[in-house]
Amino acid sequence: MKKITWVGVATFSLAGLTYFIPQWNVLLAAHDSWWPLAKEFILFSGVTAWMFMTLAMILSLRLPVIEAATGGLDKGFVLHKWSGIIALVAGVMHWLMEIVPKWMAQQGWVTRPAKPRRIDAGAADWPLELASTGQSIAEWAIYVLIILCVVSLVKKIPYSFFRFVHKIFPLVYLSVTFHAITVLAKTTWWLTVSSWIIVILAAIGSIAAFMSLFQRIGKSRKRSATVARIEHNEDMIDVILQTEKPMHFRSGQFAFVRFGNDKEPHPFTIASSPDNPCMLRFVIKALGDDTWRLFTDLRQGDTAEVEGPYGCFDFTSSAKRQIWVAGGIGITPFLSRLTVLAQKGGSVTPIDFWYCGRKGIPEGLKEICHKANVLLHVIDTSRQKRLDKRMLSEAISSGEKVGIWFCGPASFGHSLQRGLKDKSIEFHCDSFSLR
Incomplete structure (x- = not known):
């Protein structure tokens, strides 16, 4: 099971535990109507929604320990997305179960039981008001x-607008957390361990929310840089950044880069060798408006801000053999690794590198593969059939312990992964989808 699946299951289990500890006796008691059970569903869905909102806030911190738990920041983005979806579904169900039965009672369709009278008439009203x-x-x-x-x-909505609107989420989280804490004030949950779970997570989530609001996330990982060199190659630009402070990274990792006066940073894989942490190379393909503008406007001497490194696509594995598959611009993480292996005199582990592109062999790729002792296979997709799971399976012996590293179009990666179900095969890939 994927790491992010385990984290999601653990979060749901914690939500269930937090609810069941104080409410177990209520659930076991006999009920004359369904109304008390509706109230229990409101409590459970509310705890679940808030718990996954807290998970989304914690994931947004981009901490190394979180990367290790999710298998990389890119996987954390996937979990962040699904945490938001689960929180939304549970939150809407919580809200509907709160208002629909009341509306049905107003219509006379169901009978709402009378509220129990308060015996402690002199008790303070502030918990109820809060x-x-x-x-x-x-x-x-x-x-x-x-x-x-x-x-x-909705992917058609511009990414810049998505980023702007997404900054409101910490305020939403703080509002829901206030609701969760104040609801506890009128229950007996304060007498159980569930209150401690909620208070501790609320404190962590609120800290994350304030860090996001004041733009402190990733601050310690940011480096100022200058464009030292830039080369244009058809629809790609090859950029070398000189950073003021070294950024130590591993081959295959990526960084968020904001050039000049750009409002938002974008993730790009580092294509240079980790041996020189002050010189970072990025090979960027002009795919959207922002990257096309870089292609036409970026100049030597321009300033940049780099945040990173991130990711666990670092070629670390116990596999006896490695297979690399790159689709187009997906070659960038392999360029960094090839440089390292060439500097060390070549790879000891057998490596097959399948490069798939429309324009033949990139300049210098054959030479550096030879120096790195990596066997290169080139598929020109403008003239040849694209690499598929059958071709890849034929290159792997039955039961052979192989690690496959893929970087390229998501649909291409999914088609390969679906055909490789052998448990002895590790499949590594990065996802740069931030939505």
Whole structure:
């Protein structure tokens, strides 16, 4: 099971445990109607929604320990996305179960049981008032959360607008957290361990939210840089950045780069060798408006800001043989690794490198593969059939322990991975989809 699946299952299990500890006796008791069970569903869905919102906030911190737990920042982005979707679904169900039964009672379709009278008439009313305020705030937060998720999932909405709207999420989280804490004030949950779980996670999530609001996430990993060299090659640019401070990285990792006065950074794989941490090479293909503008406007001497390194696509494996597959611009992480191996006199582990592109062999690739002792296979997709799972399977002996590293179009990677179900085969890939 993937690491992010384990993290998701653990989060759901923690939500269930947090709910069941104080409510177990209520669930086991006999009930005359379904109304008390509806209340329990409201509590459970609310805890689940808030727990996954907390997970989304923690993932946004981009901490090394989080990368290790999810298998890389790119996998963390996938989990972040699904945490938002699960939080939205559970939150909407929580909201609907809160208002629909009341509306049905108003219509006379169901009978709502009378609320128990308060015996402690002299007790303070502030917990109830706080809970009511928190509920009103949370209701509006749900509306905003729905809008945020729609903007995040609709790919046709520009990425710049998505990034801008996404910055509102910490405020939504803080609003829902206020609701969660104030609801506890009128329950007996404070007498159980569940209250400690909620308070601790609320503190961590709130810290993450404030760090996001004040743009402190990734601050310690940022480096100022200058464009030292730039080369144009048809629809690609080869950029060398000189950083003020060294950025120690491993081959296959990536960084967020913001050039000049760009409002938002973009992730690019580092194509240079880790031996010189102050000189970072990025090979960027002009695919969208932002990268096309770089292609036409970026000049030597321009400033840049680099944040990183990130990712676990680092060729670390116990496999007896490695197979690399690059599609087009997906060659960049392999360029870094090839440089390292060439400097060391060649790879000891057998490596087959399949490069698939429309324009033949990139300049210098054959030479550096020879120096790195890597067997190169080139497929010109403008004239040949694209590499498929059958061709790749034929290159692997039955039961052979092989590690496959793929970088290229997502659809290409999925088609290869679906055909390689052998447990002895490791499949490594990065996903740069931030939505």
